[in-house]
Amino acid sequence: MDVSTFEFLCFNLVPSLQRQDTNMRSAIPVQVKVTVSISRLATSNSMQSIADLFRIGQQAVNQFTHAVKLLLLKRFIRWPSTTTMDKFAREFEDIHGIPYVVDAVDDSHIPNVALSLHAADYYNRKGFHSILLQGVVSSKYLFWDFDIGWARSMHDANLWGRTAISQFCKAGKLAPYALVGDASYPCRPWMLAPFRGDNLWKTKWLQDASDEVHNGLSLMTPSGPARQEKLAINNELSSELGGYEDIVVSRPIASVSKELAQAVDQFSKDYGLDSEKVGSGYIGIYQIYLRADGESPVKEPEEGIRSKKVELLRNQMQMNNIILDAVVICLKEEDGALESKTSQENKLLLRSLAYDTLGDLVLVESYTTLL
Known part of the structure; x- marks a missing residue:
């Protein structure tokens, strides 16, 4: 993370994280709270090691991480406004030539260590244990919805039906726009999916468009x-x-x-x-x-x-x-x-x-x- 990004996070989180000094002790600076949170989220190191590094308690590490995570989710991961939807649709059409499409949706393998309970549920067809990360990504690789933690043995269509964004789409909150998914997703008025078969030139358009979410998800693939x-x-x-x-x-x-x-x-x-x-x-x-x-x-x-x-x-x-x-x-x-x-x-x-x-x-x- 560069300095400008760190300062941007601190500036936006100061109103919620800033605390006053008391006669008992000085308040922990916002910069330290953000650093602790990013260290925990980016590296998945134990709370004990991070607490020892910054000379604070494990409970403080846990509190800072949850506070920063919830604040960032509330600010950046939310349902787009009508103006934002129009912008996403124009950007997508300029790149792929498909009108009224705002984003692409897909899931990705997140490798993890085999769990002590129900490990077989997380064993995928590629031969290792993983969990599912489903993301909705714009043409500029901006995430505005995600769902993570499902067992990798679950089919994409089954996962999609269990997510909150699927219920929003069924309720008509995405109209008149649509998403793009691969052939594993159901074809619906709000979901464009490739037709199964050969020599379908329109499928190539949808495949190129769905590559956007592959690119975005690869940026989030952990390197732990x-x-x-x-x-x-x-x-x-x-x-x-x-x-x-x-x-x-x-x-x-x-x-x-x-x-x-x-x-x-x-x-x-x-x-x-x-x-x-x-x-x-x-x-x-x-x-x-x-x-x-x-x-x-x-x-x-x-x-x-x-x-x-x-x-x-x-x-x-x-x-x-x-x-x-x-x-x-x-x-x-x-x-x-x-x-x-x-x-x-x-x-x-x-x-x-x-x-x-x-x-x-x-x-x-x-x-x-x-x-």
Whole structure:
């Protein structure tokens, strides 16, 4: 999260979270409350670890997290006004050519650890345990409705019928607009779904439109320990991890697009990174691995400034709609050797790359930690 986003959250939450100092103790600043909440929601770390980090009680962590979550939901996740609906419809028609469609709806796998009770209900057809996240997303990737926590064995149509937005649509609150869903959703006056069959050219329009929600849901796919474990187990780079000082793992935003995965192969090789596309991953996405040798992931200073090469890589990734999952940096030096100046500079540049591309920065003592 950048500074401007953090300040925006604090500014909007001050009226509700600000407390006055008393004779007994000073009030906890709003900035601390927001930081604690974001740490809890973004990392899923235990309340005990977050409480120890900020020197507050576990009960305070729980209270701050729930307060911030409810305030943000009330402000940003709500039924759009008529003016907003008109805006969504115009934006959707400009992109896809389909009138009176405001948003797309779909669900996504959220990997999780097998539960002690009813674990079989959460075991999906792809071979791992997960829960369902259903989202309604605009053409600008703005969420205004979601439902999460259902067992992944549940069918999409069954899940849709149990959600609040489905009842709103049946009551006519969405009229005259409609949503777009894939073939698993029922075809209704408020829901456009592809016809089943071949050579149906209109279905291609609906499929392109429903890709909007795939793109939006991929932005919300967690990068916590459960998902990282699944991705690390099922890749073809595991045997090569020990041969590189720094490894950048990325994936395309659109999980169904091979073109975005192939775009990495067209990167300029001037920055000295090798790319490898290893095909469909464990959870059905295309994975891209950008590999770099520790001593010279980019050219020497006399051949080109390293920061410029990293900037070139970052710009090309943004142009091709590719984001980072993680930048993995090994901190342990072999045989107690001092870290070279080149290696230090490379790690600083990779930290910058992770920050600018919204990737997670993972520090490990050995790459075997990821196996």
